[in-house]
Amino acid sequence: MYKVALFLILSLGAFASDLSIVKGEIKAHTEVFGDSEINPQTTHIKSLLTIADKIESIKGEVFFETLSLVSSKKDRDEHMYKLLDSEVHKVISFTIKNIVKNDTNYDINGVISLNGVKxxxxxxxxINEQNNQIVMVGGFSFNLTDFNLEPPTLLFLTVRNQVDINYNIELKR
Known part of the structure; x- marks a missing residue:
């Protein structure tokens, strides 16, 4: 009986295939009240994703190195790296637990890991699939304080607590 159960578990993994990132971009946006915007982005996205058959079966992790986030203002990038404690927390990740089809698109349920907080x-x-290419486009927001990060201030200028994320990731089976 043990051998049959082990065989079934191992054979389920045989039907899953890896997904690799063809190209992608993750953009963040926040503001400095009374001053300007901060818009770091990265195209250096990596993944450890699998798919069994349909889109809802995608599982795994999407991640990037914190230092790959860059904006048009290098001095602000240095402050961002310091805030994110990039020497200790070198990677920001999103682990996909499950995907559920809804009326208009998909809900991706997962865990963000940022600043050592999950x-x-x-x-x-x-999410659209065509010719073994899967394109995921979406966005979400979170607060810095949710990840034990205090929005920086300088004199009378304060960084907005909310960070908006937009992503466009193309995957290949």
């Missing part, structure tokens, strides 16, 4: 989140996403 938070569960549901992300709305448009």
């Amino acid at each position: 938070k569960e989140i549901t992300v709305k996403s448009d």
Whole structure:
């Protein structure tokens, strides 16, 4: 009986295939009240994703190195790296637990890991598949304080607590 159960468990993994990132971009946005915007982004996205058959079976992790986030203002990037404690927390990740089809798009349920803190989140996403290419487009927001990060201040200028994330990731089976 043990051998049959082990065989079934191992054979389920045989039907899953890896997904690799063809290209992608993750953009963050926040504001400095009374001053300007902060818009770091990265295209250096990596993944450890699998899919069994349909989109709802995608599981795994999407991640990038904190230092790959760059904006048009290098001095602000240095402050951002310091805030994110990039020497200690070198990677920001999102682990996909499950994907559920809803009326208009998909809900991706997962866990964000940022600053050593893990938070569960549901992300709305448009996901389309064509010719073994899967495109995921969506966005979500979170607060810095949710991850034990205090929005920086300088004199009378304060960074907004809310960070908006937009992503566009193309995957290949």
